[in-house]
Every structure is written in C-alpha cells, then in structure tokens.
Amino acid sequence: MSFKTADLLDDNESKAHDGSVRVVAPMFKRYGGRPAFSGQIATLKVFEDNSLVREALGEGGEGRVLVIDGGGSMRCALVGDQLAILGQRNRWQGIVVYGCIRDADDIEEIELGVRALDTHPLKSIKKGIGERDLPVSFGGVTFRPGEWIYVDGDGLVVSDEPLA
Template structure:
C-alpha cells in the first residue's frame, strides 16, 4: 500500500474530530531501511528489558507493527540489529519504540520500518518483565492492539480502523 500521512489526514478530516484518527507528537527518528510502513498494531509495555520484544518479534508479524512503550527511557536500547533482522524474517512491517535502539547503521540496511526516540549503545536487561496486548499511551496518543498505524517521513498516524 502506497500512502502519505498528510493525504490520509486530508481524506479523513472528520475522523480527526471524533478522535478515531490521531496524530502522534513529532518526537521519533527514522532508523530502518523502510521509511514508509503501516500495519495492525501489537503493543508491549516494558522498561529497560527487551525479553518480551524478542518473544513478540519471533512470532509471525505479517501485516503488523510492534509498538513498544519503553517508558521513554534513554538509558539502554530495546531493539538492536539482531531483533530487526528477526522482525524482517518474520515479516513484521515495522517497530515503533518509545525508547532507544542500537546498531542504527546496520538497522538502516534492513528493509523494515523502525522509529525510536534515540540511539544508545547499551543493551537492555533480560528478566522477562513487561506486559503485552494492552493500551499504551505516549506522544499524546493511546495505541490499542488492533488499531492501525501509518508511518512516513511526515509522521505517525493512528486509526481505529484501516484507512483508505
């Protein structure tokens, strides 16, 4: 699917008023080799522990985007090149990290969409702590499992249903 977030918003103006379409505050930087991506949202809530991230990305991700609420932590990375490779192999469309990634140069060579707040060279801990498939909120938006996300160079748009 080819799209521009600006055009999606223009075509769905009424849905902005009823908040079935929401625009994420601009704070994310692009890192993956795919700049435009979209899909059904799968959510994780973790803090400085990427065990659940690995588990989720090991599943079939066809047509899905993993949205990770990492609490906005800038103290370690939740995704690195090995997880990005895994996500690509499992057909995930993209990953949005409210936190950091590492191995940014290598991730830029992988054909997957990745957005994050920043980079950090330190890997996370692995204690298996976190939650999955629950609403998470950051960037002025609540992301619910089953919602849809559209990402391009202009920003991130979230919708209750697929947009055309």
C-alpha cells in the first residue's frame, strides 16, 4: 500500500476532528531502510529493559508495527541491529520506539521502518520486566493494540480503523 500521511489526513479530515485519527507530535527521527510503513499496532511498555522487545519481534509480525513505550529514556537503547534483523525476518513492517536505538548505521541497511527519539550506544538491561498489548501514550496520542499506524517522512498518524 502506497500512502502519504498528509493525503490520508486530507482525505479523512472529519475523522481527524472527531479524534478517531490522531497525529503524533513531531519528535521522532528516521532510521531503518524502509522510509514509509504502516500496519496494525502491537504495543509494549518497558523501561530500560528490552527483553520483551526481543520476545515480540521473535514472533510473526505479519505486517504489524511494534510501538514501544520506553518512557522516553535517553540512557540506553531498546533496539539494535540484531533485533531489527529479527523483526525484518519475522515480517514486521516497522518499530516505533519512544526511547533510543543503537547500531543506527547498520539498521539503515535493514528493510524495516524504524522511528526513535535518538541513538545511544549502551544496550539495555534484561530482566524481563514490562507489559504487552496495552494502551500506551506518548507524543500526545494513545496507541491501542489493533489500531492502525501510518508513518512516512511527514510524521506518524494513528487511526481507529484502516485508512483508504
């Protein structure tokens, strides 16, 4: 599916006004080899521990996008090149990280969409702490599992239902 978030918003203006289509605040940097991506949302809520990230990306993505609420931490990375490769291999469309990634140059070569706040060379701890498949909020938007996300060079758009 080819799309532009600006066109999606133009075509769904009434939904943008009633809140069923929401725009995430512009805070994310582009990483990964896929400049635009979309899919159904799967969520994680973690803090400086990427154990659940590995677990989720190790499962079949089937066109979904993993949205990770990392609490906005800038003290370590939640995704690196090995996890990005795992996500690509398991058919995830992309990853949105409210936190940091590492191995940015290597991730740029992987056919996976990645957005994150920034990069950090330190890997996270691994204690298996976090939650899956629950609503998470950042950037002025609540992301719910099963909703849809559309990401391109203009930004991130979240919708209750698929947008045409």
